[in-house]
């Protein structure tokens with residue numbers, strides 16, 4: 001069927017030709033469920049796109065949004081400020097590991113990543129080490145879609161069309177997933193901490209004096225929930241510290257409770273120099289992202305030899321620290337804290353773990369992984385049809401009340417923190433039915 005009314009909009013990261021023949025339209029959302037145009041109620045298996053841990057249409061968030069819109073709907077982001085945004089920065093800094101106590105606001109994860117990369121370059125320059133220009137990312141990483149993010153990212157499909165425009169001097173660590181060593185791991189795999197030593201090899205190759213920063217997701221989310229091996233991030237931290245390289249954790253997914261702690265840094269016991277965040281900070285209600293950074297980084301800029309009226313960092317967005325986003329952020333952080341939802345995410349971890357690992361032995365299931373309130377299930381691709389099997393699981397879910405998320409042949413799950421154990425178990429049972437039902441074309 002053709003849908004001329006859907007023609008104008010080019011959907012991101014979507015098979016547009018297929019979508020426009022088989023549209024999937026949401027009309028409303030409440031709690032952990034979406035309602036579709038055909039009247040189905042779909043459970044939100046990935047909390048939107050990892051961004052709605054509180055579910056949808058929370059009355060306190062709506063109230064904060066409307067109130068702020070009435071009082072101050074916008075004020076310029078440069079050279080003036082407003083109290084709501086300052087309060088949110090303080091609240092975020094309070095949640096961050098000790099020592100990371102300054103916040104720079106952006107509007108998305110991609111902008112947060114590009115901001116952190118730019119701060120790392122400018123930081124070394126302001127300290128007289130402008131020769132540090134290299135960035136180290138990791139295979140299979142997703143750091144958004146800015147030119148910085150795709151350069152340090154490690155997803156081939158996101159890079160190849162733009163290969164000519166990558167940042168210079170970027171190198172990559174190997175990813176840590178190894179089927180023969182860690183299939184069906186629960187939590188952090190025991191194997192693989194030695195892969196961090198690849199950073200020593202890159203330092204030997206490029207020389208530390210040319211390397212500005214290493215950026216990693218504590219848990220690689222978009223690649224399908226790749227959990228860091230025990231001791232791996234600690235080793236990265238040691239090597240970065242030894243060589244004066246900044247360590248950036250991209251916590252766009254893992255921040256704000258997803259791993260059962262304020263940030264992945266705290267859950268994993270490794271403190272980086274900068275943390276990027278987005279998604280959960282506003283529960284997906286309105287775009288916001290940012291970077292939390294060590295005081296020393298901020299102070300290096302403030303102590304630079306320049307007059308007081310000089311701008312210290314030539315970077316920022318029209319909507320950096322938007323007052324409505326900030327008001328929503330404050331309401332969201334209040335709800336997380338007042339309702340103990342990070343603790344609830346931690347308490348739900350064993351429920352999700354037991355449920356997803358029961359999929360071992362189902363047709364085509366080659367790996368299951370979990371950590372915090374996240375899980376990934378890898379399916380053996382149908383012969384000659386990479387990605388088709390998981391796509392069919394997604395389609396099956398849509399007809400059976402589950403909004404699954406897939407990348408290649410991996411199904412990722414990250415249910416809302418407000419989910420009940422029964423909802424999580426039902427989500428996995430529906431996934432089991434889908435896995436059993438789908439067949440090659």
Ligand SMILES: Cc1ncc(COP(=O)(O)O)c(C=O)c1O
Pocket residue numbers: 107108109110111113142143144145217221222250251252253278279
């Ligand atoms: C780790 C990470 N960084 C950055 C991004 C990009 O965020 P956005 O889509 O808000 O630009 C994502 C999005 O999923 C992400 O998972």
